[in-house]
Amino acid sequence: MRRQTAGQLIRRLRESHRWSQATLAREACRAAGLPLDSLTRQDIYRYEKGQRTPRDWLPFIAAALGIPIEELKSAAAVKPEEASPTTLADFLPEGDPLAPLAARTGRRIGSAAVTDLAQRAHGLRLADDVLAGGDLIAPALRELRSAVRLYREGTYTDSVGRGLLIGIGELTQIAGWIASDAGRHDEAERIYRLGLSAAYAANDSTLSANLLGSLGYQRINIGDIREGLSMARTAQHQAETAPPRARALYFDRVAWAQARAQDAQAAMSALGAAGEALAEHADEDEPGYLYWVDADELHIMEARVYTELRRPLRAVPLLTAVLSRYNATHTRELALYLSWLAVAYADANEPEAAAETAERVITLSSDVASERTAERVRVVLGALERFRNVPQVGALLRAAD
Incomplete structure (x- = not known):
C-alpha cells in the first residue's frame, strides 16, 4: 500500500x-x-x-x-x-494568482476575446521559431499581463472564462519558454506556475501536463535533475489520454531527464514509448501548440540522449540526417542541434569534424539573443579543450578566448 x-x-x-x-x-x-x-x-x-x-x-x-x-x-x-504518486496539484503555486478582483470594472468579454487570445499565443510561437528569447521577452510579458488583467477584471460566462484560462495557459507556455531562453529562469518558473494554475482551473490536463513538463525541462537543464525528473514523470502519468503528439512530447522529456540522470535503460524505454505514441498520430483533434512535434524532433531528442549517454556513434547519424533537411531560418534551433553534433564528434574522437561543426555553432549563435545557445557554445568549447593540440581545434579555441 x-x-x-x-x-x-x-x-x-x-x-x-x-x-x-x-x-x-x-x-x-x-x-x-x-x-x-x-x-x-x-x-x-x-x-x-x-x-x-x-x-x-x-x-x-x-x-x-x-x-x-x-x-x-x-x-x-x-x-x-x-x-x-505525485500529482499535478502538488506543483501548483501558493495562493491563487488568477483570483478575480473583488470589484470587477472591466467590460463584458465574449468568445471573440478567447479566439483573439489563442491567435496571439500562436503568433508568439511562430515568432519564437525565428527569433530568440532576448528579442521576444518584452512583447511576451506584455501579452501575458494583458491576458491576466482581462481575466481578472472582465465579466463573462463560465464557457468564456474557461476559454480565457486556456488562453492564459497557452500564453504562459510560450512566454515561459521565451523567458528561459533569455536566461531569466526564476521568471520563467513563475510564469509556468501561473499557467499551471490556469490550466488546472480550466480542467485541461493536456495543457497542464505540457506546462509542468516545460517547467521540468527547465529544471533539468539548469541542473535540478531530481525535481525535473519528478515533474516530467508526473506530466507523463497525468496525461495518459492526451493526443498522440502530446504523449510523445511528454515521453521525450522523461527520456531527457533519465539521460541526464545517467539511467540509460529508462531513457531508452521512454524514447521507445515516445515513438510509439507519435505513430498513433493521424487526424485527431489536438491543441495547436503541438504543431512542431514530429518524427525529426523525436530523432533530435534521441540523438541528444545518445550524446548525453556518451554513445556518439548512434548520435552522429541521426543528427546529420535531420540537420541535412532542417529549416535554416530557425537559427537558434539549428545552432543548438549542431552543438550536440559537435559534442558527439568530440566524443567519437573526431576533433577536426567537431571543430568545423563548432565553428558553425559559434557563427550562428552570434546572431541570436539566446542564453541557451550561449551555454551550448560554452559546453562545446569545453568538450574540445582536450584536443587543443590539434591545429584546427587550437585555432578555434584561441579565437574564442
Missing part, C-alpha cells in the same frame, strides 16, 4: 488549514515557544519537497497542524518510492 511522506502530509494538512508555508512556519515557532523567525517559509518548502526532514521540528509542526506526533513520525519513515 502506498502512503504519504512527511512532506506530502505536511503540505496536505497545511492546505486544508488554508495556510501559506510562511504561516505554518510561524505557527510551528509559536508551538515551540521560539522567535517567529526560527523556522522559515523556505524550511517548510524544503520539508514539503523532501529535500530535508523536519527532525527536531516534528513535534511542533504536528502541534501546529493539530495531529498526533506519532502520525507525522510515521510519515517521516516512509521512503519516497513507497509514497503516493
Whole structure:
C-alpha cells in the first residue's frame, strides 16, 4: 500500500488549514515557544519537497497542524518510492494568482476575446521559431499581463472564462519558454506556475501536463535533475489520454531527464514509448501548440540522449540526417542541434569534424539573443579543450578566448 511522506502530509494538512508555508512556519515557532523567525517559509518548502526532514521540528509542526506526533513520525519513515504518486496539484503555486478582483470594472468579454487570445499565443510561437528569447521577452510579458488583467477584471460566462484560462495557459507556455531562453529562469518558473494554475482551473490536463513538463525541462537543464525528473514523470502519468503528439512530447522529456540522470535503460524505454505514441498520430483533434512535434524532433531528442549517454556513434547519424533537411531560418534551433553534433564528434574522437561543426555553432549563435545557445557554445568549447593540440581545434579555441 502506498502512503504519504512527511512532506506530502505536511503540505496536505497545511492546505486544508488554508495556510501559506510562511504561516505554518510561524505557527510551528509559536508551538515551540521560539522567535517567529526560527523556522522559515523556505524550511517548510524544503520539508514539503523532501529535500530535508523536519527532525527536531516534528513535534511542533504536528502541534501546529493539530495531529498526533506519532502520525507525522510515521510519515517521516516512509521512503519516497513507497509514497503516493505525485500529482499535478502538488506543483501548483501558493495562493491563487488568477483570483478575480473583488470589484470587477472591466467590460463584458465574449468568445471573440478567447479566439483573439489563442491567435496571439500562436503568433508568439511562430515568432519564437525565428527569433530568440532576448528579442521576444518584452512583447511576451506584455501579452501575458494583458491576458491576466482581462481575466481578472472582465465579466463573462463560465464557457468564456474557461476559454480565457486556456488562453492564459497557452500564453504562459510560450512566454515561459521565451523567458528561459533569455536566461531569466526564476521568471520563467513563475510564469509556468501561473499557467499551471490556469490550466488546472480550466480542467485541461493536456495543457497542464505540457506546462509542468516545460517547467521540468527547465529544471533539468539548469541542473535540478531530481525535481525535473519528478515533474516530467508526473506530466507523463497525468496525461495518459492526451493526443498522440502530446504523449510523445511528454515521453521525450522523461527520456531527457533519465539521460541526464545517467539511467540509460529508462531513457531508452521512454524514447521507445515516445515513438510509439507519435505513430498513433493521424487526424485527431489536438491543441495547436503541438504543431512542431514530429518524427525529426523525436530523432533530435534521441540523438541528444545518445550524446548525453556518451554513445556518439548512434548520435552522429541521426543528427546529420535531420540537420541535412532542417529549416535554416530557425537559427537558434539549428545552432543548438549542431552543438550536440559537435559534442558527439568530440566524443567519437573526431576533433577536426567537431571543430568545423563548432565553428558553425559559434557563427550562428552570434546572431541570436539566446542564453541557451550561449551555454551550448560554452559546453562545446569545453568538450574540445582536450584536443587543443590539434591545429584546427587550437585555432578555434584561441579565437574564442
